[in-house]
Amino acid sequence: MKFAGVIKNSFVDYPKNISMVVFTFGCNFNCWYCHNRDIINGEKKEFYDEDEILNIVKNRINFIDGIVITGGEPTISKEYELIDFIKKIKELKLKVKIDTNGTNSKLIKKLLSKNLIDFIAMDIKTSKEKYKSLTCANDKDLCEIEKSIDLILNSNIDYEFRTTFVPDVKIEDIHKIAKRIKNAKSYAIQKYIPQKHGIIKIPHTFEEALEALKISKKFVKNAFLRSFD
Template identity: 40%
Template sequence: MIKGFRGTSLIDYPGKISSVIYTYLCNYRCPYCYNVDLVLPERANRLPDIPEEYILQEIMRRRGFIKGVVITGGEPTLWGRRLVNFIEKIYYEVGLPVKLDTNGSNPELIKVLFDMEILDFLALDFKTSPQKYEKIGGDFKKIEKTLEIASLKPERVEVRITFYPPLVSQRDLEEMLPYLKKFKFIAFQKYIPGKTLKEDNISPYSPDFYNWAKDLFKKHLPEAEIVERI
C-alpha cells in the first residue's frame, strides 16, 4: 500500500507540522499529474513496499514534534478497508489527527471515515466540469456523491481545483460552481508543466485568469475562503 514517506513537512497539512505517507496506484489519469512513479503500476512496482508497521513506528517516534499525518498518493482510497484500518491505528494507537488527500472517486469510503470520526481533514480534488470527468477516467456520479458527503463537514474539508487549462476553462468553472455552495475552503492550485503524466507542456494561465476566477468565486460563493496556491 505504501511506497513513500516523508518524516517532516511544513506545507502538507494546513496549520500543522506533519509526516506524509504516499500510497501507490490511481484510478485516474490526469494529464498534469506529477506523481507518475506512484500512479503507473509498472513504475510503482519498481519501488519497495514500506510496511505499515514501520511507518507507525516512525510517526510514533516523531510524535512530540509532528502534529498530524497526511496520507496522499496516488489515490489512497483504492486501498479500501486496509486504509481504514491504518487510519484507525494512527488515530487510536499513535494519537495523531489524519488528513487524507483524495480524487473523490470513493464516496463510500469517505463516508465510513467520517462516520467513524477518525478523519480530521479531507483535501478533495474537484478536477473539472461534470461532462469532462470521463476524459481523466472518472465517473462524475461518484464525485457528486463525495461532494455531497463532504459538504456535511465543511469545516473539515478543502476542495482543490488545479488550473490545468484544458480541464478548467471559464465555462468549466462556471459549471463547477453550483456544487461548491456549501464549502468553506476552496483552494486554487497552479498547474505546473514539466515531468507530468502526459508531458504536454500546455502553458499555464496568466494572473489575469486567476483574478477573473477569484472574482467569479467571490461573487457566487461569498462565504467561502479562497486559498491561493498560484
Template identity: 25%
Template sequence: MIRVGGMTPLTSIDFPGRLAAVLFLQGCPWRCGYCHNPELLPARAEVGIAWERVEAFLRRRQGLLDAVVFSGGEPTAQAALPQAIARVRAMGYRIGLHTGGMYPARLRLVLPLLDWIGLDVKAPEDYHDAVTGRRDSARPTFEALDAVLDSGVAYECRTTWHPTLYPAQALYRLADGLSARGVKHWALQECRDEGRARIAGDEVDLERLCAGFKSFCFRRG
C-alpha cells in the same frame, strides 16, 4: 497491510495549521494528464515503504508532529485504509486525507476517523471524464462531496485548472455549482506542465470565482 509508495516526514502545508507527515499511498484508477505523482498510479510497485517502517517513524515523532496526512495516488483505493488510519490515530495523531472522491462508500467509512479532508473536484460534470481519462468519474466525486459536506469534518475543496483542460466559462459554472451545493472553502490551483507553471490566474476573474465562498485561495505552482 496498506501499500505506501512514499513519505514526506515533515510539512506545514498539507494539513492546515498543523505540522504533519504525509504518506503517499500506492494506486489510483484515474489518469489525469497533469498528475504530479505518476509513479503512484499503479496499484502495486516494486519500490515502497514497509508499514512497519512507517509506524516506527511515527512512534519516534510522537509529540513532535501533530498530524498524519494520507495522500496518493488515491488512498481510498486501498481497502486497508480504515485500519491504517485507526493505528495512526491510536498514536495520538490528527488525521488528514487527500482524495479525488472516486470511492464514496469507502470514504464514508473513514470520515468519522478524520480531522480534515482535502477533496479534489477536477471539473464540472460535463468535462470531468476528459480530465480524469475515465468514464462516469463525476458521479462518485460529487457523491463524495455531498458526504463530506454532510459529515461536519473540516475540509477544503480544490480544483486544478488551465484553459486547455476546459474553458473559463466552465470553471465559472463549476464555482457556481460548488457554492450552490454548500461548499464554503475552495482553492483554485494552477496547472503544471513538464515542470513549468501554467498561470491560471491570468486567464480568469478571480474576484468572480471567489464571490460565493467563505474562503477562497489561488495557489501558484
C-alpha cells in the same frame, strides 16, 4: 498496507498543522498532469511497509500534529487495511487528513461516520461535462463524485475542495464548480506547475487565475489561490 513514499515534515499539506505525508500506490484516474505518475502506473517498485511508516511516525510524534494520506488515490486501497492504518494513527492521538478524487463515496461516508478523519481534501478536477476527457473517469465515477461532494458539504469536519487550474480547465469550468459547491467552507484554485518530464502546456496567466478567483468568491466566500506567486 504498503506505501509508495513519505515526507517526514510538511508545513503545507495539512492547513494550519505540521504533518507527515504518506503516499499510497495506484489511482483509478489518469490525469495528464499527474505529479505522481510513477506511483500510479506501477513503475515505482520500492515501498515502505506499514510498520516502517508507524516507526517513523512514532519517532516524530513530538514534531507533528497529524498525518496526511495521499496518493495516488488512497480510497482505492483495501478498505480494511486503510481503516486499520488510520485507527493506529488515531491511537497515537494524531490528526488524520485524507486527499481524494472523490470516487469512493462509500468509504468516505464510513470514514466520516466513524470519526476516523479530521480533514478531507477533495479534488474537483473540472466541470462535469469535461471530467471524462481530463481524467478517464467513467459514469460510475461521476456519480460517486457527486455523492462525495454532498457528503463533504454536509460533514462537520474541516475540508477543502480544490481544482488544479490546468490549461484544459477554463474560467467557465471554475464557475460551474464553485456554483456546485456553493457555501463550501473552502475552495482552493491551485496553480498548474509544468513538470520537466511529460506533457507540458502553457499555464493560465495570473490575471486569469484572479478572474477565476473573483467568480468563485461569488459562491464560496473562502475561495483562494494556492501557489500562485
